[in-house]
Amino acid sequence: MRDGMPVVVTVREVIDETPTVKTLRFDSEFAIRPGHFCMVWVPGIDEVPMGFSSPGSITVQKVGEATAALTSLTPGDRIGIRGPFGNGFTPNGRVLAIAGGVGVVPLYPLAVNGSVDTFILGARTGTELVFARELSDLTDLKIATDDGTAGYHGFVTGVMDSEIDLLSYDTICVCGPEMMMKGILDRLSDAGIADRGQFSLHRYMKCGVGVCGSCTIDPEGLCVCRDGPVFTGDQIINSEFGTYARDASGQRKRV
Amino acid sequence: MITLLKDQVSVGGVDLDNHLILAAGVLGTTGASLSRMRRQGAGGVVTKSIGPVPKEGHAGPCLIPLAGGLINAMGLPNPSRNFVPELETLSGEPVVVSIFGGTPAEFGEVASWFEGIAAGFELNLSCPHAEGYGAAIGSNPAMVRACTEEVAAFGRPTWVKLTPNVTDIGSIGRAAEEGGATALVAINTVRAMRISIDLRRPVLGNRFGGISGPMIFPIALRCVYDLYEACSIPIIGCGGVSSAADTIEMMMAGASAVQIGSAVYDDSSVFKTIADELYSPDGVPAAEIVGCAHA
Ligand SMILES: Cc1cc2nc3c(=O)[nH]c(=O)nc-3n(C[C@H](O)[C@H](O)[C@H](O)COP(=O)(O)O)c2cc1C
Ligand code: FES
Numbered sequence: 285m286r287d288g289m290p291v292v293v294t295v296r297e298v299i300d301e302t303p304t305v306k307t308l309r310f311d312s313e314f315a316i317r318p319g320h321f322c323m324v325w326v327p328g329i330d331e332v333p334m335g336f337s338s339p340g341s342i343t344v345q346k347v348g349e350a351t352a353a354l355t356s357l358t359p360g361d362r363i364g365i366r367g368p369f370g371n372g373f374t375p376n377g378r379v380l381a382i383a384g385g386v387g388v389v390p391l392y393p394l395a396v397n398g399s400v401d402t403f404i405l406g407a408r409t410g411t412e413l414v415f416a417r418e419l420s421d422l423t424d425l426k427i428a429t430d431d432g433t434a435g436y437h438g439f440v441t442g443v444m445d446s447e448i449d450l451l452s453y454d455t456i457c458v459c460g461p462e463m464m465m466k467g468i469l470d471r472l473s474d475a476g477i478a479d480r481g482q483f484s485l486h487r488y489m490k491c492g493v494g495v496c497g498s499c500t501i502d503p504e505g506l507c508v509c510r511d512g513p514v515f516t517g518d519q520i521i522n523s524e525f526g527t528y529a530r531d532a533s534g535q536r537k538r539v
Numbered sequence: 540m541i542t543l544l545k546d547q548v549s550v551g552g553v554d555l556d557n558h559l560i561l562a563a564g565v566l567g568t569t570g571a572s573l574s575r576m577r578r579q580g581a582g583g584v585v586t587k588s589i590g591p592v593p594k595e596g597h598a599g600p601c602l603i604p605l606a607g608g609l610i611n612a613m614g615l616p617n618p619s620r621n622f623v624p625e626l627e628t629l630s631g632e633p634v635v636v637s638i639f640g641g642t643p644a645e646f647g648e649v650a651s652w653f654e655g656i657a658a659g660f661e662l663n664l665s666c667p668h669a670e671g672y673g674a675a676i677g678s679n680p681a682m683v684r685a686c687t688e689e690v691a692a693f694g695r696p697t698w699v700k701l702t703p704n705v706t707d708i709g710s711i712g713r714a715a716e717e718g719g720a721t722a723l724v725a726i727n728t729v730r731a732m733r734i735s736i737d738l739r740r741p742v743l744g745n746r747f748g749g750i751s752g753p754m755i756f757p758i759a760l761r762c763v764y765d766l767y768e769a770c771s772i773p774i775i776g777c778g779g780v781s782s783a784a785d786t787i788e789m790m791m792a793g794a795s796a797v798q799i800g801s802a803v804y805d806d807s808s809v810f811k812t813i814a815d816e817l818y819s820p821d822g823v824p825a826a827e828i829v830g831c832a833h834a
Contacts, residue, residue: 288604292737323600327738331599362738366603491602495804496613497568497587505566505575510807532595534568534587534618 288493290325290364295357302412305345305386306355313339314368318394319457319484319514322367323492326353333489333509335390335459336368343414345386369492370513373482375399377454381423382406382440382468384460388414390484390513391459395422402426402453404443406460410434441467450475457514459484462539466526469517481517485525488532498534501525541787542822548582550796551722551773552696553659555633557582558786558817558825559810562777562800563637563661563700564588564613566807570625573634576803580811583633585798586622588663589653590638590672591645593619598744603733608752608779609801610731612745615639615672619649626656635698638690639663639672643682647689659696662686664715665727678705680714687718698775700724701762703755708762709769722773724798725762729755729778752801753779760792767793767830781809783816790825791832 293310301307314322316336324342325331330350337343346355357363373390379399381391384406392415394400403423407413410433419425427435428443436443441464444450450471458468458481465483472481487499487508494510501508502524506515528536548555561567561576561584568587576584596616603610618625626634636657640646650660664677664686676682683699691697699715701708703726712723728749733742741747759778766774776794780786781802789797802809 286604287606289733290600290603290735290742292735325600325742327740329598330744331601364600364735364738364742366600490596490599490613490616491611493602493604493804494807495565495609495801496602496611497564497566497572498616500566500569500572500575502569502571505569505571505573507566530569530618533593533616535593535621 288366290366292362292364295359295361295363297359298357301343301414304412305343305414307337307341307343308354308357309341314365315339316368316393317372318397318399319370319372319390320368321370321390321513322365323369323489324354325364325366326350327364329353333492335484337389337392338396343386343389366492369509371511373457373484373514375455375457375482378452379455379457380404380448380453381457382444382460384440384464385412386414387460387484389459391457392419394457395419398422400457402448404428404440404448406440406464439467440464441471444468444471450477454480455482456480457482462486462526469521469526472517473521478517478521482514483517483520484513485515485520486513487529498530498532540784541828542819543817544820544822544824545818546824548796550775551659551698553583553633553635555583555796557814558796559813560775560796560798561585561810562798563663565800565803570628573629576810577632579808580814582810583635583658585635585637585661587617588615588637588639589617589622589649590615590619591640591649593617593621600743603742604804605733605754608750608754609804610733610743610748610750611728612743612748614745620652623652623656626653630656633658635659635661637661637663637700640686641672641676643685643689646686647692650690650693654693654695657695659698660690660693661698661700661724662690663700663727665700665702677702677711680710683711683714684718687715687720691719696721698722698724700727702727703758703762704730709765712766712770716770716772720772722775722795723766723770724775724777725766726755726759726778729758751778753781755779756785760789763789763794764792764832767833781805783813786813786817787828790829793830793833795825795829
């Protein structure tokens with residue numbers, strides 16, 4: 285057991301990515317691999333898991349109390365970081381990345397380090413696309429929006445079905461809303477390549493280090509924080525993934 | 540080092556596959572997670588503590604690893620009665636259901652939900668950081684006795700888990716014994732805190748919490764030793780056990796078995812790792828060493 289006290293960082297810069305998403309750039313960097321996450325301590329409020337968007341930043345969408353507090357921080361404010369935690373992505377060969385909404389965050393460092401050939405980026409609407417400009421320089425970028433205000437009119441799975449030769453990719457890295465990821469897993473499975481998929485899962489987390497059990501998934505009892513957050517498609521195809529998750533009290537709820 | 544003969548193990552009425560039991564609240568929140576710990580070598584498992592109503596637990600940070608231990612203030616998160624279906628796939632297994640409540644009647648109510656499912660009950664009279672629960676009642680001998688009587692009335696094995704945060708743990712152990720406990724579990728976490736120097740505030744969301752892991756092993760050992768002198772029911776040693784040598788030392792102090800929690804942080808197969816070293820065909824029977832340090 286090593287000392288894992290939170291490292292206190294100062295917010296240096298706050299970047300508006302979309303009307304609901306902000307990047308907080310810190311005064312220090314962490315030794316991350318793409319797909320790593322940290323536990324972010326918002327003093328007086330809570331501690332929440334968050335993917336790294338770079339070694340020195342997180343990119344946050346306002347969804348609850350802690351993220352509302354994070355997105356209202358200004359330069360000079362201080363927060364605590366524990367991590368990096370988790371296994372991260374392990375891509376090889378030709379790589380397709382697929383992201384929905386802020387699911388792009390853990391995949392972005394993968395594109396920055398040159399690992400991604402093709403990137404499918406989805407969002408509800410054009411103004412909610414995160415990192416689209418950067419990704420178009422780094423990858424062969426394809427865009428989908430639910431309302432058709434940018435790119436393909438529909439879901440990322442629509443782009444997969446119409447424009448992508450799945451079998452030509454060795455690794456398919458995915459992060460986004462669970463039903464989107466489930467749709468992608470179903471397609472990989474139909475093509476007989478579930479094992480090429482690497483899915484970054486979200487589950488409620490309390491400790492982040494594989495002790496409390498709040499993030500475990502059925503039926504194998506794997507910890508999303510420690511054994512994941514990235515799982516291959518064949519690891520999760522016969523699991524609770526796409527069906528239910530547990531809340532803070534450990535009660536099941538549909539996803 | 541001395542090794543043990545792999546024999547039948549039964550502690551306080553619960554039959555176990557070995558002397559190494561998963562401690563309450565560590566990876567014990569779901570049936571699948573408990574099954575995984577069984578597959579990874581736990582001779583028996585104790586569930587997360589279950590209470591009369593669902594609880595979300597304290598705001599984070601809830602758990603921080605330290606050099607030589609963990610500090611936590613989870614705040615007893617639990618799904619209450621909705622935990623019953625989690626144990627469906629574990630019927631017939633050595634699963635002990637940990638219970639907490641604010642009154643003897645609440646302990647009895649929770650126990651009734653698991654009457655036909657649990658191999659036994661463990662009363663959490665010892666959580667140091669949940670208002671009105673755990674150690675708040677576990678330091679009062681009359682309350683300890685009343686809660687134990689309520690659960691022991693089901694006629695199932697009834698373990699009582701004690702807090703080290705008292706002046707005389709022996710008197711609490713005797714109260715549990717008088718209430719009908721079949722075994723004592725010692726100890727729960729030791730009251731503690733850490734402060735972030737940079738932020739000038741306690742680091743746990745609950746401000747205070749409890750320490751577990753190797754840091755508390757000598758404290759737990761002393762509690763087991765004292766209980767062995769004060770009581771006559773079996774004792775299960777818990778607190779900082781992370782090796783075969785720790786297990787032997789706990790047994791010499793008076794423990795009939797051990798519980799292991801924090802050591803899964805460094806090795807999720809710690810049960811198997813310890814068992815491989817603890818047992819051998821030419822080992823001694825456990826009875827030969829339990830309490831031998833009192834001679
Ligand atoms: C994250 C965590 C959660 C715990 N939850 C419970 C609990 O619900 N009920 C309980 O009786 N003890 C609980 N404990 C205490 C442990 O069961 C055990 O008594 C303590 O950690 C000392 O053992 P160890 O050093 O092997 O971890 C918890 C401990 C930890 C670290
Ligand atoms: S968050 Fe505690 S085990 Fe994963």
